[in-house]
Amino acid sequence: MNVLILTGSPHKNGTSAYLAEQFARGAEEAGHQVSRFEAAFKNVHPCLGCDACKKKGEGCVFKDDMEQLNPLLAAADVIAFVSPIYYYGINAQLKMVIDRFYAQNDRLKGADKRAVLLLTCEDETDESVEGAIVSYRGMISYLEWKDTGVIAAKACGVLDDVVHSPYPAEARELGMRL
């Protein structure tokens, strides 16, 4: 299967990057093809809601790094969304990419795809991650994709926290049993 990992963090060696790496490792061990798109290091404009993509049929008005992502999205059987929690939600870098799915709705909605959510945050409360999880579930329900697993690594504010937590093993296991 084709597995696409979409990350939001600007930290290449941060907590969520570590979880993403373990998930990728598991998926590769199980024989899947893994590709990555690191939103924080890409040039992706926020959606303007101009609806030109609907009216003109020429795709999005922005010809930016979404043009690299769109073929990967189309080919992916599994899409993993990976983000640190910023103010009780996924971070803006990843959200900006998701909003740009809008121009691809016809191709993405109802496609036979599965999704995964990997989150990291500093606090220990369920409340810290609930918003991101509800939003993820709403999005994949709308797109008619199937949820394959959510890992919310709480009390993981820095790399050392996540390395010494059970979450990396869970992420690897999730990758292995896709």
Ligand SMILES: Cc1cc2nc3c(=O)[nH]c(=O)nc-3n(C[C@H](O)[C@H](O)[C@H](O)COP(=O)(O)O)c2cc1C
């Ligand atoms: C702008 C900003 C907002 C944050 N908001 C929250 C928050 O609402 N709840 C929380 O538990 N941690 C919050 N954090 C902490 C990060 O989620 C946490 O440090 C995470 O492990 C960073 O992931 P990364 O290393 O992959 O970038 C915030 C961090 C930043 C920079």
